[in-house]
Amino acid sequence: MLLKKLIKNPISLFGLILLIGFIFVAIFAPQIAPPNNPDQKYLIPRYGWGSTPKPPSSEHPFGLTEGQYDIFYGLVWGTRSAFWVGLVVVGVSCSLGVLIGSIAGYFGGLFDNILMRIVDIFMSFPFLIAAVVVTTILGPGLNKVMLTMICFYWMDYARLIRGSILAIKEEEYILAAKASGVKDWLIIIRHVLPNTIFPVLVQASMNIGSVVITAAGLSFLGVGAPVGYADWGQMISMGRNWLLGTPENHLAYWYTIVYPGLAIVLFVLAWNLIGDAFRDVLDPKMQS
């Protein structure tokens, strides 16, 4: 039913097709852009040592960026990095948030108060700033970026699920389960979560895009993925120095920015379109 609604709306259908395209590229990356060295698939191969980018050619369809890194190869394998970062960060932080939020919401009292103050403290850090601080301290690398983002991303989910649990906690079926002596954790898993998890899942699907943007932003600032790693943000930061082109042709090096930029925009767009449609489908208020 959900899928049917997604296909019926042209906007969300477009998102679905885009996402399937990216999944295809990620799965068949070894076939689309065969790595020269199978042990270091995520290192973009270099073709020469000069720094000036080279325009697209039949051999390198998207051209070579600063340092002669192959743009096409970086984009294809960067798709895998993007999925990996987005899914892992959202998956782990969402589970963590649901765990903490449901404990706080269900048991309430002092427990709730302490947990929510901890949420307040974590929420006092602008997300990107927190990520910059921790990656500066831990040192660069995609795994450290992901760890940082998980640490500062769970609070939204915790708040969301806590709010919905507070709303249904006094419903008859929960009270009935309590009265008949069902254990607390069973009530949470069997009765509370199935009735409160949907808004969290919608939020999660909408957050994958912003997680990918933040990770790319950190790479752009130079505190994320190392130079030469197949990561879209890192590739944009390599193209940044060539932004203004040559005095004769201001757009001489457009491909160093436009191709990686488009890859990020389309990837995030796909997730946002689907998340937006999800929300409208699942929210009964929007049906009328």
Add this chain to the structure above:
Amino acid sequence: MFNYILRRLLTLPVVILGVTLLIFLMMQLLSPYQLLASYIRSPEELKNKDPDTLIKIYGLDRPAGERYIKWLKNIVKGDLGWSNSANMSVVDAIKARFPATLELALYAVIPVVFGGILLGSFAAMHHNQIGDHITRIFSIIGWSLPSFVGGLFILMVFYGVLGWFPPGRLSTWAYQIVYSDQFTSYTGMYTIDALLNGNLKVFWDAIRHLIGPVLTLSYLWWAFIMRITRSSMLDILNKDYVRTGRSKGLPESVVIKKYIRKNALIPVITVGGLMILGLLGGVVIVETVFDFKGIGLLTATAAQQLDYAAVLGTTMFYCFLLVIVNLVVDILYAVIDPRVRLE
């Protein structure tokens, strides 16, 4: 009302203390040698002493609890350490850079709040008509375009090709005027200072430099505020009291202004707080893209050069700012929505 504000104020010290504790915990991941860098103000200090004695002098080998108290005392005194990347104390660097960021934020926030709410209510009134679809597509694209990509595109086209909106804060000739004796600096915000000095050429130059970063910083929030206003207005359009208002013959403009828009503003205020949070992170990237010398660029440069004192110091500053903004948002919330006060 008073009770509510009092209760809210009481949580403030807890959160602020928690924030300092969290930052201090992050610092524990650094070695004493790395921490030492924020105490050394010039190479001369290193000449006659080896690092180990310096670590003893500054008490960096003491137990964590003791160091935390000492560090807190320094913060209260207004000492956030020495920034190697800015070559001045972190507090001075923040003071020098803050007006630039404030100027950027003001120009970004004010049009968004008013314009976004208007467009959002327009979309809700024309639900599922062509205007609604256009704003929807516009906002989803805005939401999907990372600021560093959008900013670089703007720079490429409007500076590289057209030469309209250059990076930086002012052109060289304008800097010469601003730093000359004839020009008095009142606020550090160049557009306002230029107006107060009656120098329209500098004012225009500052505006030209602001357009790119302001656009980049705010397009995402145009999209966001519009969507929130739209969905919360749609929610309220179907409420019974709106139907009552209409059926008793109130003019449509009164129904929209008094019954719908006021109620729809409640979620928008929440988003306003979120926006400030986003802007604080956003300035780091936008100022880096446009080489705009505000606090964001200070943080970014410090992070690249592993200048821990400046990264942690500016972070502390952002956090305090945010704690205050959250407080204001919560109080505003209580002012507009009586239900919050009774909770």
